[in-house]
Amino acid sequence: MAAWSVTTDGLAIAIRLTPRGGRDGLDGVEMLADGREVLKARVRAAPSEGEANAALIALLAREFQVSRSQVSLTAGASARLKRILVHGDGEALAARLQKRLCEI
Template identity: 70%
Template sequence: MAAWTTTPEGLRLAIRLTPRGGRDALDGIEALADGREVLKARVRAAPSEGEANAALIALIAKLLNVARSHVELAAGATARLKIVAVSGDGEILLARLRQLLPAL
């Protein structure tokens, strides 16, 4: 199962977030034990009071060149595995994501 899905509303990303990761970045794709794929992301923020989630939203918005208001946490607010929904043209967003991860 892929780490992303295009939808009529935009793009849905499955992400494994590492808070207090030393830098804000996407680190590629990881296969989970159950066969699912996720994007690996790290943020400097701590996982308290939603700081890491806010940093993740800001990171995704910056990398995909969309406004923060177009990025929302769809699932996993208190979990390491999260689903992030990005509104916009799914194909354009996917092309931008693939440019960030050239090994795909």
């Protein structure tokens, strides 16, 4: 299963988040043991009181050049594996993500 998919609302992304990762950034795509792909991300924030989730939303908003309100956490608020929806033109967002991953 791919790490992201285009939906009618935008782009749905499966993410494996590493809090206290030393920097804020994307680290590419990883294959999990069960065969699913996830986008690896890391943030400097601690995983307490939603700080890491807020930092992830800010990171993705910067990467996709959208407002924070267009990025929503749909699953995994207290887990490392998260599901994010970036609202907007899904095809354009997917192309932007693919281009960004080629730069890593």
